[in-house]
Amino acid sequence: MLKIFYKKKLERKLSEIRPRLYRLAISWCSDAMLADDLVQETLNKALLKHSQLKDFDLLNSWVFKILHNCWMQHLRSKKPSLDIDNIELLSNHSPEKQLSEMHIVDRVRKAVEMLPLNQRQVITLVDLEDNSYQQVSEILDIPIGTVMSRLSRARNQLKNRLIGVSIEQHSKTTPKTNQNTNRHLQRLV
Amino acid sequence: MDSNNSTDKTNSKKQAMLNALADSQLPAHEREEILSLIDKDAELGGDLCEIYRIKDLIKTAYPLEDFSGKKYTGIFSKYANTIKIASYLLAFVFTLGTGYYIGNGKNQVKQENLTSTNAPLQKNKMIVFLSSSEPAKLTQALYKAETLAQQYQASNGEVYVVTSAEGIDLLNTKTTPFEQKIMDLSHQYPSLQFIACNNTLYQQKKAGNNIDLIADAKVVPSAVDFVAKHLKKGWQYIAI
Numbered sequence: 413m414l415k416i417f418y419k420k421k422l423e424r425k426l427s428e429i430r431p432r433l434y435r436l437a438i439s440w441c442s443d444a445m446l447a448d449d450l451v452q453e454t455l456n457k458a459l460l461k462h463s464q465l466k467d468f469d470l471l472n473s474w475v476f477k478i479l480h481n482c483w484m485q486h487l488r489s490k491k492p493s494l495d496i497d498n499i500e501l502l503s504n505h506s507p508e509k510q511l512s513e514m515h516i517v518d519r520v521r522k523a524v525e526m527l528p529l530n531q532r533q534v535i536t537l538v539d540l541e542d543n544s545y546q547q548v549s550e551i552l553d554i555p556i557g558t559v560m561s562r563l564s565r566a567r568n569q570l571k572n573r574l575i576g577v578s579i580e581q582h583s584k585t586t587p588k589t590n591q592n593t594n595r596h597l598q599r600l601v
Numbered sequence: 602m603d604s605n606n607s608t609d610k611t612n613s614k615k616q617a618m619l620n621a622l623a624d625s626q627l628p629a630h631e632r633e634e635i636l637s638l639i640d641k642d643a644e645l646g647g648d649l650c651e652i653y654r655i656k657d658l659i660k661t662a663y664p665l666e667d668f669s670g671k672k673y674t675g676i677f678s679k680y681a682n683t684i685k686i687a688s689y690l691l692a693f694v695f696t697l698g699t700g701y702y703i704g705n706g707k708n709q710v711k712q713e714n715l716t717s718t719n720a721p722l723q724k725n726k727m728i729v730f731l732s733s734s735e736p737a738k739l740t741q742a743l744y745k746a747e748t749l750a751q752q753y754q755a756s757n758g759e760v761y762v763v764t765s766a767e768g769i770d771l772l773n774t775k776t777t778p779f780e781q782k783i784m785d786l787s788h789q790y791p792s793l794q795f796i797a798c799n800n801t802l803y804q805q806k807k808a809g810n811n812i813d814l815i816a817d818a819k820v821v822p823s824a825v826d827f828v829a830k831h832l833k834k835g836w837q838y839i840a841i
Binding site: 425431432434435438439449516519524535536538539540544547560561563564567568570571574 | 613614617620624626644651652653656659660661663664665666696822
């Protein structure tokens with residue numbers, strides 16, 4: 413009986429955490445379908461291995477660690493390939509490209525994509541998920557000092573790549589986001 | 602050579618501390634140490650603002666998506682996308698065969714949210730946001746805040762007047778005509794608070810305008826972050 417309650421609770425919690433897993437996955441792999449697959453696989457493993465979770469308060473870190481392992485496994489199994497559609501020509505000054513660059517979301521995502529993977533994972537775990545340095549260290553299995561140095565390098569690179577970009581620009585150029593929240597962003601800066 | 606190395610080390614230590622400060626990861630004594638350094642060095646304050654800007658940008662670039670309409674496909678996870686594509690193909694073939702259009706609503710554009718959840722609306726929690734220094738708007742902001750504080754008094758509600766950009770003039774002793782009024786309101790309504798944005802304070806300082814805030818004003822690192830966090834918790838918002 414207790415097991416059933418435990419499993420129900422776990423399923424509910426996993427369902428709640430799913431959007432956050434997806435956001436993290438897409439920030440790491442930049443591919444919506446792959447992110448969806450990684451999240452599904454993570455949830456699946458979490459359900460199968462639930463007995464490994466000793467403390468329910470550590471659920472988030474535990475699930476993020478599973479996501480990290482799934483992502484690493486995917487990278488290891490992936491054959492080297494190059495999709496020609498993803499190659500960006502340096503001399504491309506097409507109106508489409510210029511328009512795309514005006515969008516802050518695109519610009520920030522591109523800047524994040526250009527970070528080395530290990531820095532990308534640290535900065536997204538801290539800035540998107542508000543994980544502590546200790547939690548990130550446990551999720552990625554690296555020392556805290558490495559977390560701090562990767563974070564510092566990642567932020568420096570983003571700072572240089574995103575000079576002049578502010579949320580004000582976002583509010584002027586991207587009408588897609590939630591209207592209520594966007595309204596305050598427009599007024600804020 | 603050695604002095605260059607030691608300067609680099611000191612700078613990278615300061616940067617690490619700034620990052621840790623922005624991420625609320627510093628113990629109290631180190632927090633005090635870096636805050637006193639920031640007080641003396643405007644450039645460090647600027648670096649801190651930059652870190653907050655990057656954090657805000659990343660949060661904005663990766664909004665949480667609404668998964669309420671999506672089902673977890675359990676053991677079929679590995680084949681989720683294949684199954685999805687196959688079912689679309691099947692539906693398409695079926696549509697061609699019968700001539701009927703099925704699947705209304707499948708193509709609805711997914712709403713992009715900045716909020717993590719649809720937090721329940723807090724009917725007695727309000728942010729009055731001011732970004733203009735027009736005298737009429739300053740008056741209006743104070744009038745709104747006072748009226749709301751009065752209304753919410755009985756239900757233990759809260760009102761924050763958040764100022765940013767030119768709106769900071771409301772809380773600047775050198776420019777506000779309402780210093781006494783704000784002090785009176787703060788004492789009369791403990792749940793009414795006046796907030797200034799540190800990013801704006803820094804920008805003003807950089808431009809040579811040192812702002813002297815009234816005693817009852819509180820400073821938050823980023824007004825954007827502050828308002829967004831409260832909206833996520835279900836607070837309401839009025840822009841003046």
